[in-house]
Amino acid sequence: MNGEQLALSKLLKLAKGYHSALKVPEQATDWLDIQSSSLLVARLHQYWQQQYPEAGRSYWAIKSWGMLYWQPLYLAVISVHELTMSFSLQPMQQHYQQGVIAGLQLPTIKAQHHHSQQQAITNMAAHLKSYVVKLLTDLNLVARLNERLAMSLLADTLLAILLLHAKRKPQFNIQLMAAHWLHALDISEAGEFIMLTACSDSLALTRKTCCLHYQIGDVAKCANCPKQPQQIKVQRMQQELITACCS
Structure with a gap:
């Protein structure tokens, strides 16, 4: 096992400890690939629109958005704070089934190891933002969700994941690291x-x-x-x- 395979193996093993769905599913139907994601994003939005027609446009957009970003966000946080590592999310594929995105596969990663978590945050935040902005662009083909609100929603989930990490690592400086993440992602409201x-x-x-x-x-x-x-x-x-x- 080479260095990249070892880094990926560690990342996926840690991820399952944070959320049981962060794994390769046993039975896969559809995969969301960032290079050709617009049709599946449209199906995702349509599912929630049909499931809860009374909830309204804002709910359908926000629910779909949360489904799209939660897994890459978890991987980004785990990569930085467990492994002091960053990597591109572009090869990642997310599993989709009946309105739910849960499960993933990563064939390989080009891991970059850093001397500090702050440095890892800067690099990983850039990879994360590139990935999720593409998905937001796809979502806005069928819905309406401005980037400021979208990133604030992501920020609240980010803080929740950092809180989960802090409970696992009592010495974790959550206030400092949260500030680094929000700055690196250029988010002012969280x-x-x-x-x-x-x-x-x-x-x-x-x-x-x-x-x-x-x-x-x-x-x-x-x-x-x-x-x-x-x-x-x-x-x-x-x-x-x-x-x-x-x-």
Whole structure:
């Protein structure tokens, strides 16, 4: 096994530890390839439009966008903070089935190792942005989602993944690394970390953007939904923490 194969093997093994769907699926149907992704992106958007016609255009666009970027974003964060490495996402293929993008394959990567995580962030952020902007361009052929909002949505997910990493690595300087990521991606609007103290000190994320999930029917807003007063939001997040502590 050469250096690139070893780096890829480590990356994929780590990825499965962060999210069980980050693996090559046993039964694959359709693959999203960045070089020819527009038709599949259109199918993805059409699925959510038909599944929840009452939810509206903004929901269909935001739901589709979240599906498109979540896997490359996870790989980018894991690559940087577990391996101090960056690589191009262009060879990546994402598995698609019935409105859901989950599962991936990477035939090879040209890994670049760095002396610091900050340096790795700078390089990996450039690869990530190049990849997701292409997908956003494809999405905007059938929907309407401006880049500023799209990248703010991505930023909130980025912060959530960094929070997950911080729980695995208690010495991780999440505030510093989050700032580096947002700067490298040229994102000015993102959520914030707050400390919850309901049953134990626990860092949590208050989102800047809304997923609009509540628009699909009789569904409550997320606990950290930005479409709530801050006081209500914090109270709900504290209650979730208490429930988690007691379970």
